[in-house]
Amino acid sequence: MKTAVIGSGNMGGAIARGLVRGAVISAADLICTARTEATLEKMKQFDSEISVTTDNARAAAQADILILAVKPWLAEEVISGIRHVLRPGAQTIVSIVAGVTFSQMQGWLGSEDFTLFRVIPNTAVEIGKSVTFISSCNASPDQVQMLEDMFSAMGLVVSVDEEMMQPATALASCGIAYAMKYIQSAAEGGESLGFSKSQALSIVEATVDGAVALLQARAADPEDEIRKVTTPGGMTEKGLRAMAEKGFSEAVVSGLQASLK
Numbered sequence: 001m002k003t004a005v006i007g008s009g010n011m012g013g014a015i016a017r018g019l020v021r022g023a024v025i026s027a028a029d030l031i032c033t034a035r036t037e038a039t040l041e042k043m044k045q046f047d048s049e050i051s052v053t054t055d056n057a058r059a060a061a062q063a064d065i066l067i068l069a070v071k072p073w074l075a076e077e078v079i080s081g082i083r084h085v086l087r088p089g090a091q092t093i094v095s096i097v098a099g100v101t102f103s104q105m106q107g108w109l110g111s112e113d114f115t116l117f118r119v120i121p122n123t124a125v126e127i128g129k130s131v132t133f134i135s136s137c138n139a140s141p142d143q144v145q146m147l148e149d150m151f152s153a154m155g156l157v158v159s160v161d162e163e164m165m166q167p168a169t170a171l172a173s174c175g176i177a178y179a180m181k182y183i184q185s186a187a188e189g190g191e192s193l194g195f196s197k198s199q200a201l202s203i204v205e206a207t208v209d210g211a212v213a214l215l216q217a218r219a220a221d222p223e224d225e226i227r228k229v230t231t232p233g234g235m236t237e238k239g240l241r242a243m244a245e246k247g248f249s250e251a252v253v254s255g256l257q258a259s260l261k
Contacts, residue, residue: 001029004063006056006078008032008043011096012069014126015154017046022128022153031059061085067119069096079108088113092143095119098169102137102162115139117147118162120169121154122176130155131175133168170259178255183208 003025005016012032020027027049033056034040040052053059060066060082070078075097086093086109094117095105106112117139121132132151136144136159144159151157160168183204190200214225230236 001025001064002031002062003029003065003067004031004033004059005067005069006033006059006082007068007070007074008034008039008052009069011121011123011125012067013039013043014123015067015069015096015121016043016050018125018128018130018154019150020047020050021126024150024153031062033059057082057085063091065092065094067094067096072097072099075100076104076108079105083109086114089115091115092117092139092147094147096121098173099166106137113138115143118165119147119151120165120173121151122173124176125151125154128154131172132157133165133172134159135162135165137162166260170256174259175256178252179208 003019005012008016012034016030016032019025020030027047028051031051031053032040032043033053034043035054037054040054043050043052051059056078066086068075068078075095088109088111092115093105093109096119098120100118102116102118105116106114116137118135118137119132121130124130125132130151132155134144134147134151134157136147139147148157148159158168183201186204186207187197187201190203191197193200195203211225214220215222218225226240230240
């Protein structure tokens with residue numbers, strides 16, 4: 001199916017590259033738009049078979065699946081600019097736009113007859129390691145399955161009701177930055193222990209990767225795995241106690257909750 005990505009910047013471009021890398025669609029069936037030729041040139045450098053244009057309406061008219069990946073404050077303007085070429089009932093519209101509801105999209109589209117999806121991935125979508133949340137409106141079970149299959153090729157997919165899209169954004173889309181903040185802080189701590197900057201970062205990255213792999217391999221609870229390596233009076237216990245005294249867990253939860261305010 002012909003797929004158009006309207007807005008091929010950071011997230012839209014990552015999704016486009018992830019779709020091609022995951023062999024979900026062929027580059028020849030993908031058309032990408034952007035406001036600047038420089039952004040489009042990056043897509044052509046990635047794969048010369050991708051069609052590119054600055055004309056959103058031209059791309060939208062050709063698409064079976066239309067992925068909207070523009071900034072929230074541009075969404076109404078972009079949808080209004082392509083509405084005249086869209087075909088209710090014949091196209092699937094997938095919004096990556098954070099915070100824009102189905103009701104808002106229907107109002108801007110001037111129709112309740114479109115099959116709509118809201119999709120929230122994170123930036124790891126480009127390398128097939130995203131956590132992607134999906135909610136649907138006017139979609140058949142087959143259409144839902146099609147979209148889940150599409151994004152499953154780029155990581156974990158979780159289907160949720162629309163009201164859970166904001167919490168989902170906090171936990172996984174914002175959450176990837178929070179995870180990287182831990183890695184950054186731990187690497188800085190490694191430098192304070194005497195490692196070089198590059199050594200410390202490599203060590204922390206590998207440690208986090210190993211922790212995740214261990215949890216997944218054992219289907220384990222993090223608390224159980226923490227307990228296995230925490231000897232009373234030992235180094236791990238001392239470190240965990242100091243982190244708790246500084247409010248580590250409370251800070252993480254507060255950060256997630258603050259994202260929604």
